[in-house]
Amino acid sequence: MTGEPVKKRANVRDVARAAQVSVATVSRVLNGGVRVAQPTRDRVEAAIHQLRFVPNSAARAMNSGRSRLVGALIPTLDQTIFARFIDALEAELDRHSLSLTVASTGGDPAREYDRAAKLLDLGVEALVVSGITRSAGFEALIDRYDVPVVATSYHDPGYRFPTVGYDNAAVARLALDHLTALCHRRIAVLSGPTTFNDRTRSRVGALGTPGLIQMSTEFSFAGAADGVDRLLEQAPDLTAILCTSDILAQGALARLATRGIAVPDRMSVIGMDDLPSSAHVFPTLSTVHLPAKRMGQHTAEAVAAWVERGQVPPHLCLDAYVVHRASTRAL
Amino acid sequence: MTGEPVKKRANVRDVARAAQVSVATVSRVLNGGVRVAQPTRDRVEAAIHQLRFVPNSAARAMNSGRSRLVGALIPTLDQTIFARFIDALEAELDRHSLSLTVASTGGDPAREYDRAAKLLDLGVEALVVSGITRSAGFEALIDRYDVPVVATSYHDPGYRFPTVGYDNAAVARLALDHLTALCHRRIAVLSGPTTFNDRTRSRVGALGTPGLIQMSTEFSFAGAADGVDRLLEQAPDLTAILCTSDILAQGALARLATRGIAVPDRMSVIGMDDLPSSAHVFPTLSTVHLPAKRMGQHTAEAVAAWVERGQVPPHLCLDAYVVHRASTRAL
DNA sequence: TACATGGGTGGAACCCGTTTCATCTGTCAA
DNA sequence: TTGACAGATGAAACGGGTTCCACCCATGTA
Numbered sequence: 001m002t003g004e005p006v007k008k009r010a011n012v013r014d015v016a017r018a019a020q021v022s023v024a025t026v027s028r029v030l031n032g033g034v035r036v037a038q039p040t041r042d043r044v045e046a047a048i049h050q051l052r053f054v055p056n057s058a059a060r061a062m063n064s065g066r067s068r069l070v071g072a073l074i075p076t077l078d079q080t081i082f083a084r085f086i087d088a089l090e091a092e093l094d095r096h097s098l099s100l101t102v103a104s105t106g107g108d109p110a111r112e113y114d115r116a117a118k119l120l121d122l123g124v125e126a127l128v129v130s131g132i133t134r135s136a137g138f139e140a141l142i143d144r145y146d147v148p149v150v151a152t153s154y155h156d157p158g159y160r161f162p163t164v165g166y167d168n169a170a171v172a173r174l175a176l177d178h179l180t181a182l183c184h185r186r187i188a189v190l191s192g193p194t195t196f197n198d199r200t201r202s203r204v205g206a207l208g209t210p211g212l213i214q215m216s217t218e219f220s221f222a223g224a225a226d227g228v229d230r231l232l233e234q235a236p237d238l239t240a241i242l243c244t245s246d247i248l249a250q251g252a253l254a255r256l257a258t259r260g261i262a263v264p265d266r267m268s269v270i271g272m273d274d275l276p277s278s279a280h281v282f283p284t285l286s287t288v289h290l291p292a293k294r295m296g297q298h299t300a301e302a303v304a305a306w307v308e309r310g311q312v313p314p315h316l317c318l319d320a321y322v323v324h325r326a327s328t329r330a331l
Numbered sequence: 332m333t334g335e336p337v338k339k340r341a342n343v344r345d346v347a348r349a350a351q352v353s354v355a356t357v358s359r360v361l362n363g364g365v366r367v368a369q370p371t372r373d374r375v376e377a378a379i380h381q382l383r384f385v386p387n388s389a390a391r392a393m394n395s396g397r398s399r400l401v402g403a404l405i406p407t408l409d410q411t412i413f414a415r416f417i418d419a420l421e422a423e424l425d426r427h428s429l430s431l432t433v434a435s436t437g438g439d440p441a442r443e444y445d446r447a448a449k450l451l452d453l454g455v456e457a458l459v460v461s462g463i464t465r466s467a468g469f470e471a472l473i474d475r476y477d478v479p480v481v482a483t484s485y486h487d488p489g490y491r492f493p494t495v496g497y498d499n500a501a502v503a504r505l506a507l508d509h510l511t512a513l514c515h516r517r518i519a520v521l522s523g524p525t526t527f528n529d530r531t532r533s534r535v536g537a538l539g540t541p542g543l544i545q546m547s548t549e550f551s552f553a554g555a556a557d558g559v560d561r562l563l564e565q566a567p568d569l570t571a572i573l574c575t576s577d578i579l580a581q582g583a584l585a586r587l588a589t590r591g592i593a594v595p596d597r598m599s600v601i602g603m604d605d606l607p608s609s610a611h612v613f614p615t616l617s618t619v620h621l622p623a624k625r626m627g628q629h630t631a632e633a634v635a636a637w638v639e640r641g642q643v644p645p646h647l648c649l650d651a652y653v654v655h656r657a658s659t660r661a662l
Numbered sequence: 663t664a665c666a667t668g669g670g671t672g673g674a675a676c677c678c679g680t681t682t683c684a685t686c687t688g689t690c691a692a
Numbered sequence: 693t694t695g696a697c698a699g700a701t702g703a704a705a706c707g708g709g710t711t712c713c714a715c716c717c718a719t720g721t722a
Contacts, residue, residue, distance in 0.1 A: 011708055022672040027710055037670060052475055057454030058398060059708035061389035062677055068453065069432070078418040080411055087408040090435055094446075099453050101400070101432045104421055115425075122399065122430050123388030144383055221608040250608070257588075257613035277552040277581070282588035342678055353702040358680055368700060390678040393707060667720075675712080682705080691696080 010051035019047035030055060061123070070098050070303055071119035072128040075107040075197075079219075080247070081273050081292055082130075085152070088296025089128065096304040098125075107196050109135035120145045126303045128152060131198045132159045148306040152299050153199050155317040164299045164316045166290055168199050169206035171320045174288050175242050175270050176207055178322045182330040184240040184268060187212055190227045190252060191244040192219030203244045203272070213238070217248070224251025225258075232259075239267065239331060246271035246278045246287055253281060253327065264329040274323055283326035291318050341382035349378035361386060392454070401429050401634055402450035403459040406438040406528075410550075411578070412604050412623055413461075416483070419627025420459065427635040429456075438527050440466035451476045456638045459483060459630055462529045463490050479637040483630050484530050486648040495630045495647045497621055499530050500537035502651045505619050506573050506601050507538055509653045513661040515571040515599060518543055521558045521583060522575040523550030534575045534603070544569070548579070555582025556589075563590070570598060570662060577602035577609045577618055584612060584658065595660040605654055614657035622649050 012030075016023045021044060028034045029044040036044075047053070061067050070093055074082050090100045101124060103115035113135040116127060120141065126148040139160065142149055149161040156163050179187055189212055194201040204214060213235050217227035224243065228251075231238060243249035249271030253263060261267050263283055271278060274289035295318055302313035343361075347354045352371060359365045360375040367375075378384070392398050401424055405413050421431045432455060434446035444466040447458060451472065457479040470491065473480055480492040487494050510518055520543055525532040535545060544566050548558035555574065559582075562569060574580035580602025584594060592598050594614055602609060605620035626649055633644035 012710095013708080023709080024673080024711075025671060028671090031710085035669065040670080054451075054476055056393065056708055057452060058389050058392035058396075059677095060710085061454075062387065062393055062679095062708085063710050065389075065677085067389060076418060077408070077421065078411075078415045080409075080414070083408045083410070083414040086433075087435055090408065090433055094434070094449075097449075099432050099434070099450070101430050102417075102421055103425070103430070104418060118425075118428075119430070120385075121388060123392075145385055221611040225611050247608075251611055254611050254613040277578075280552040280556050280582055280585050282585040343680095344678080354679075355681080355703080356701060359701085362680085366699065371700080387678055390707095391680085393678080393709095394680050396707090663722100665721085667718100669718090670716090672715085673713090676710085677708105680706085683703090685700100685702080687698105687700085689697085689699100692694085 009056075010053040011056070012053075014051055015044065015047045015053050018051060019043040066307075067123040067125055068098055069101055069122070069124045070126045070128065070307075071101050071103065071116070071122070071124035073103055073105050073112050073115055073119070073130065075130055076104050077102065078104075080275050080277075081245070081290075084275075084292040085296045085299075088293040089300050090296075092297045092300030093303065096300065096308065098300075098304060098307070105130075109133060109138070109196060113138055113141065117141060120147060125307045126150070128299055128303065129161075130154075132156055132163065133196060133198045148303065148312075150299055150302050150306075150313065152295060154202070155315060157315045159315075162302060162313045162315055164295060164302055164313070164318070166295075166318055166320050168202035171272055171288050171290065172203035172206040172242075172244065174320060174322050175272060176209065176212075178270060178286065178324070178328065179240045179242060179268060182240075182268065182328060184331055185211070186235065186238050187240045187242055188231045188235065188238050189214045189242050189244070190224060190231065190248055191216050192223070192248065193217075200244050207242070219245070219247065221247060221251035221254070224248040225255035228252045228255040228259075232261075240328070241267065241269050243269065243271045246273040246275045246285060249285055249287065249327075250275075250278065250281055253283070253285065257282075263327050268328040270322075270328050279323075279325065286325045286328040287323050288320050289323050290320050294318060340387075341384040342387065343384075345382055346375065346378045346384050349382060350374040397638075398454040398456055399429055400432055400453070400455045401457045401459065401638075402432050402434065402447070402453070402455035404434055404436050404443050404446055404450070404461065406461055407435050408433065409435075411606050411608075412576070412621075415606075415623040416627045416630075419624040420631050421627075423628045423631030424634065427631065427639065429631075429635060429638070436461075440464060440469070440527060444469055444472065448472060451478060457481070457634045459634065460492075461485075463487055463494065464527060464529045479634065479643075481630055481633050481637075481644065483626060485533070486646060488646045490646075493633060493644045493646055495626060495633055495644070495649070497626075497649055497651050499533035502603055502619050502621065503534035503537040503573075503575065505651060505653050506603060507540065509601060509617065509655070509659065510571045510573060510599060513571075513599065513659060515662055516542070517566065517569050518571045518573055519562050519566065519569050520545045520573050520575070521555060521562065521579055522547050523554070523579065531575055538573070550576070550578065552578060552582035552585070555579040556586035559583045559586040559590075563592075571659070572598065572600050574600065574602045577604040577606040577616060580616055580618065580658075581606075581609065581612055584614070584616065588613075594658050599659040601653075601659050603651075610656065617656045617659040618654055619651050620654050621651050625649060 217223035548554035
């Protein structure tokens with residue numbers, strides 16, 4: 001940066017000398033709390049200002065034994081659903097004076113492990129992960145560092161780490177029930193890859209009804225479009241497509257429009273997530289609402305309670321419900 | 332022997348004692364590099380393993396004087412365009428062994444200042460910000476901490492901090508030229524709020540052509556839908572809508588579809604950003620491609636060069652170009 | 663008047679790795 | 693045989709705050 005030859009940053013001793021007090025007094029001024037006589041305080045503050053002193057955070061962290069850093073391991077930031085979660089998580093952590101350091105894993109447990117190791121090495125006080133599928137060494141790593149871990153986007157009371165999330169199987173069933181209640185029988189399930197992704201796996205797994213066509217594609221707008229093409233080729237008499245995510249559903253909607261297949265007249269489409277945009281696409285998308293934002297808030301609360309007061313948070317299952325919009329209709 | 336009360340974390344001295352060596356030797360084993368006799372190394376490693384020793388990151392950071400932490404101040408994570416940028420930024424920073432700590436500002440300079448102060452207090456080595464509009468005290472804050480700052484999403488060679496981004500005015504003109512080349516004359520500009528948002532302001536500002544209708548809405552899918560309604564009421568003879576962002580354009584597309592206004596037959600729509608989904612919405616969206624991912628990579632490079640080698644990065648203007656898809660056509 | 667109180671401060675230990683410098687040993691060239 | 697030298701290792705200083713404990717002095721109380 002602006003490299004003056006040797007302009008060593010001032011430290012407490014420098015300030016103490018300049019203000020003609022002891023370092024203990026400087027520290028007291030810095031941290032408030034303890035009483036310091038006004039004239040003394042003024043002298044110290046003047047010295048701080050004059051020497052452009054800023055306390056060294058590492059030294060402070062060393063004493064307190066707290067980094068005030070929380071690490072989050074996310075499959076990808078580049079996806080609206082995670083972005084919303086992270087946004088809320090960050091905002092809520094901030095209210096507890098905790099900062100959020102992110103690392104993306106690409107959904108790969110091996111990468112998750114590596115990034116977790118780095119984050120731990122960096123000194124994070126807690127880790128937020130996604131789902132319940134971990135690489136082999138993960139638990140040992142956590143044991144070594146002995147750090148709180150909260151798993152999100154998933155609800156599983158039996159999991160070793162507290163989970164804050166949804167009952168993905170129930171979420172999928174909600175969507176399916178919605179379609180069957182509308183008398184649909186020839187239904188396809190369009191999902192992202194299930195390898196490594198236990199959230200998707202749970203959703204798809206819950207849809208074991210015989211007769212459902214399962215189709216797995218890349219998890220993206222483009223992947224969904226491709227999936228729709230393959231689906232229609234395979235089963236031209238389909239009347240409904242159940243997508244395990246709104247991104248996929250929106251992609252499907254776009255492709256159906258391109259192909260001139262009217263939604264919901266000739267085809268019903270339902271998603272899961274309830275992204276903000278889903279209420280505004282054409283036709284507006286029926287979906288299962290998942291409270292991503294609230295999940296972020298609850299996760300932050302859980303982490304904060306754990307690191308601040310040692311309270312291991314309970315598992316938390318967030319409510320999901322169907323939002324019936326224009327993309328589904330009765331046969 | 333029932334229940335040790337406090338199981339203090341082992342430190343280098345504990346390890347040294349257990350391995351019957353000096354702390355210097357433990358440190359050598361920890362950091363590789365210097366030669367340590369194999370038998371000694373084995374003893375130390377055994378002790379480390381047995382005591383479950385993990386080095387204290389704060390102490391390490393204190394010695395090195397480096398936190399290896401970079402802070403990013405983002406208007407909001409909850410927006411695909413920033414998410415992509417952050418995703419790339421994080422990935423590239425990781426390659427330089429730097430971690431990314433995020434803080435969202437809501438686009439408000441005052442909040443940006445607060446969050447910057449916190450991040451600096453946390454010990455970040457550099458800051459990444461968005462645009463060039465800062466709160467009053469920001470520069471003084473930076474001067475005090477003397478930390479590198481890189482401004483993104485904007486290109487301005489005259490700005491105090493290096494900028495890595497686009498020439499937003501040129502980007503807007505590119506979109507307008509595309510429409511005028513297609514013989515459109517009755518064109519509306521649909522943008523997000525320009526208060527605080529210099530990127531949007533530059534884009535809108537570059538479109539000073541008389542006759543253009545300007546409309547500012549909330550920056551979201553929903554906002555765009557509302558904007559379209561107001562626009563059509565105000566100027567029913569419009570033939571094209573230029574949106575300052577793909578999110579808005581996609582929202583506009585959805586609303587136009589709802590209103591039964593055919594795109595591009597009765598209305599052309601162009602956006603800016605080129606989100607991945609824009610190539611797949613219906614109709615596929617013409618837009619100005621902005622390399623958000625590359626911006627993230629370049630920003631990371633710039634930050635890394637600065638903190639690692641003291642090289643102040645040059646301003647960088649990334650190329651933008653029109654992608655002509657199905658949402659625009661000649662009159 | 664004598665002593666307990668408590669606010670205000672300073673000295674120094676402390677947290678925990680890293681690093682410098684000195685020491686010691688074994689080996690190789692002279 | 694001995695000095696030169698490299699390899700291995702330890703003692704101690706160091707970096708920058710925080711905090712414990714002792715001490716001084718000015719009231720308040722008996």
